[in-house]
Amino acid sequence: MTTAEPAPIELPEEPTQARRFGKARTAQSAALLEDYAELIADLLATGGEARPTDIARRLGVSHATAIKAIARLKREGLATARPYRGVFLTEAGEHLAGRVRLRHRLVVDLLLAVGVPREAAEQDAEGIEHHVSDATLAAFSRFLAGR
Amino acid sequence: MTTAEPAPIELPEEPTQARRFGKARTAQSAALLEDYAELIADLLATGGEARPTDIARRLGVSHATAIKAIARLKREGLATARPYRGVFLTEAGEHLAGRVRLRHRLVVDLLLAVGVPREAAEQDAEGIEHHVSDATLAAFSRFLAGR
């Protein structure tokens, strides 16, 4: 048994399907941060300030939950906040929010374009957008442009 | 202050946006069960049996995680399983799997139809499908039929 090993190496072979599911799971983890970033940007742009309570109300969660999420945003370098002083986005946070907003618009527009009623489009986009890859987004954009 | 109350009742007014986010969050909880049900149906149909290890491998999680999820499926009345004996779907489970499979196909087809490359379509559909409402699904179906 020196050289004649049948080499049962069975290379890693992460099944494609497993990779897909794994990615979908990961995407879901980023989703929350994206929602918060987008909302904060929106509040900052329109109302001038983003307070935990407003964020919580808009998202339909308790203020405690919102504060925890904000802490996570800070940990990830997406936002800054001083006690009792409102939340702000860092450069990175702004960037993220911008991309998210664009993506959201594109998803809604595509849904509308294929005939989804407005209400459903707005509703479903909220969940769908977090799973749309760049390639898909590009395709959406192309489709909307050329018709 | 008997009749002249200015009625500051401020009816619940759950903000639309909050409702949307809430729904997206809830959908996510059902997603896992859907994936498992679909996969189990697939394994049962093709291989003849659905073992926890196979399920785990296909989903890219540890077998322990799969077993926990199977326990949840049982709790929800979607599957049955006796120790060391493989997993089976109940009537309800079959039903769910069927709907999920149909929806999955429809989502992939729509993505392809608007020009998303196959690989991205398969990938993104895995995440998107769980957030597609019936209304949207119907629209997809209509769109695919009439073109």
Next chain:
DNA sequence: ATGAAAATGTAGCCTTGGCTACACTTGGTT
């Protein structure tokens, strides 16, 4: 200026969905 209401923050608990480590069946070879 002060006192109450609103906003904020903290603590502790729950469930989900992951994981690793360890124990126990099963079943196929030898």
Next chain:
DNA sequence: AACCAAGTGTAGCCAAGGCTACATTTTCAT
């Protein structure tokens, strides 16, 4: 028949994202 590998199951841990309850700080009207 007995052994061992593969498959199963159990226990215990972790982080995320919810919640409620309680404490603290701001703010704003009087």
